[in-house]
Amino acid sequence: MQAVKNGDTVRVHYHGRLTNGTTFDSSEGREPLEFKVGAGMVIKGFDNGVMDMKVGDKKTVNIPVEEAYGPKDAKLLMEFPKDRIPTDLNPQLGMDLQMSNPEGQIFQVKVAAIGPDSITLDANHPLAGEALVFDIELVEIK
Incomplete structure (x- = not known):
């Protein structure tokens, strides 16, 4: 079975929350998020988090501030x-x-x-300074 690699276009379902458990975004009830891995379309930690996943895989990814929206400036x-x-x-x-x-x-x-x-x-991004947690399910590799 094919695993995600840099340059692949993928579709994922996700649930994003802060480390205190507060949900800030989710694809629940919507179409899966589609993006090209490594193209800068999502935060670095999310890009890295889908690497090597196979269709149907689910995992939780802890993303430090530096790989999310960075520290507050x-x-x-x-x-x-x-x-x-x-x-x-x-x-x-x-x-x-x-x-x-x-x-x-x-x-x-x-x-x-x-x-x-x-x-x-x-004017900082609302999630700047926050470590993030994502539950990710790989739906498709295009």
Whole structure:
């Protein structure tokens, strides 16, 4: 039986959770996730996790921070003056917002802190700084 190797296109079902057991994503009730192994379409630890699996195999993969979304980057925390916030927006701690850069690209940020004159916005990936656990089932090697 064929085993997954670099460059294969695979389809998997998965259940992703934090190390405390909190689920953050799952393919349950959806089509399997399809990706090309080694092409950077998924995080490195997930890519590595499917290597050598055969169709029908199931396994649990523990992915360290460095092979997931990396550590939180302090450079992605931004102080934003409150007087530049639209008057109809009432930012709350943990609120997700969208911003755009000078090139017009839109990106997600989270309100990380609220001070008297400014708010701190966090542009890190929501899973940055987290070790992840995935239960993976290989459905198909194309």
